[in-house]
Amino acid sequence: MSLATTKTSKIDRLAELTAKKETSSGASLWREAFRRLRGSKMAIIGAIVIAAFVVVAIVGPWLAPYAPTAQTWRGEVFANQGRFVGARGENLFGLDHLGRDMFSRMLVGARQTLLVGVVSMLIGLVLGALVGVVSGAAATLGGRAGQRLDDVVMRVTDIMLALPSLLLAVSVAAVLGQSLTTVMIAVGVVQIPIFARLLRGSMLAQGGKDYVLAARSLGIRKRRIVLTQIMPNSLSPVIVQATLSLATAIIEAAALSYLGLGNPDPAVPEWGVMLSQAQRFFDNAPMMSMYPAVAIIVTALGFTLLGEAMREALDPKLRG
Known part of the structure; x- marks a missing residue:
């Protein structure tokens, strides 16, 4: 089974599991x-x-004991011939290679990481939902012409799903140039086909329900049926996927920053950038890498756990 087929089957399964509007x-x-x-x-x-x-x-920037860009202990680091200064009373996580307080940089970097993750997810959600609504409406109520439009849109999303997400993000980032905005757009583009196919599948599941048939028999306009009936009842899997996509967005944004495609200013603290800077000193200072890496993993795990729990809670087969 191909990677695209696996992705598609998982997305369609989520739409199927969350299509039911009410419990028994x-x-x-x-x-x-x-x-x-x-x-x-x-x-x-x-x-x-x-x-x-x-x-x-x-609240991290107000809790940080020192300025995250201040090289207050630069002289001490160079006096120790570049050796990592570990945790101590005045520096809970020690110092980085330029004499900056790691604890302060971790606190301030959390905001930047959250911003990248949320904006990236919103880009994918908004654009993907727009594509999904158009495709789902065309397939459900658009007749033969709508079916052709749906086929074209779905083939494009299948092509995007067939590409490894990180490779697609790197390609977009390389075209747009190095910046934090580029990272947000690149990661957001990766999420578009996932949200589009998910919402389209959910709308197809809702399209054959009795309330849709009743609305059509009453002569209600198709656009109104889509916007006021089908789409609101199809958003459950999209909301679940948004939670899961935040975890993916944080990891992929950190990966792009690690590859040097993120913020061009290395002084600005962001967990992916900090991880990239620390790779040069891993042999002598492994903790410089461990702090941002563990923070990224734990944060992504939190979003994944909540998303999976929401998926199970919305599964009609698990509700009594």
Whole structure:
């Protein structure tokens, strides 16, 4: 099975699992899902990790004991012949290769990392949802001409899904040039076909429901049916995917920064940039790499845990 087929089957499966609007007991989908989430240890752990990350990103610059770009201890680092100065009372995470406080840079870098992840996800979500709505509406209510439009759009998304996500992001970033905005756009472009195919599949599942047939029999305009009936009832899998995509966006943004395609100013703290800078000193100062690497992994894990818990909570086959 090809990589594109595997991606496509997973996306279609998520749309299928979350297409049902109400439970058999009549309780709303989201009320039942929230009840299941409250009892899920995976969801609680993920939510705690995400909450901690967001709090640090918001208040980190005020909590940082030193200016993240200040080379206050540069002389001490060079006096030690470039050896890593480890954790101590005045520097909880030690110093980097230029005598900057690592703890302060980690706190301030959290905001930059969160900004990149959220903006990238929103780019993919908005553009992907737009493509998905057009394709889903064309396939559901567009007749023969709509089917042809849907086929063209889906073949383009299949081509994008067939490409490794990091390779596609690197290609976009290389074309646009080195900058933080480039990283956001590149990672966002990677997410577009995922959201598009997911929303389109969910809309197809909703298109054959009785309420759609009733609306059409009453003579309601197709555009109104799509915007007020089908699309709102198709957003559940998209919301779940947005949570999962935040984890992917953070990792891919860090990877682009690691490859030197991120912020051209290395003094600005961002976890991916810090990881890239630390690779030169890994043999003598492994902790310079460990701090940003662990932060990226734990943060991505938090979003993944919450996203997977939401996926399970919205699965109609698991609800009693």
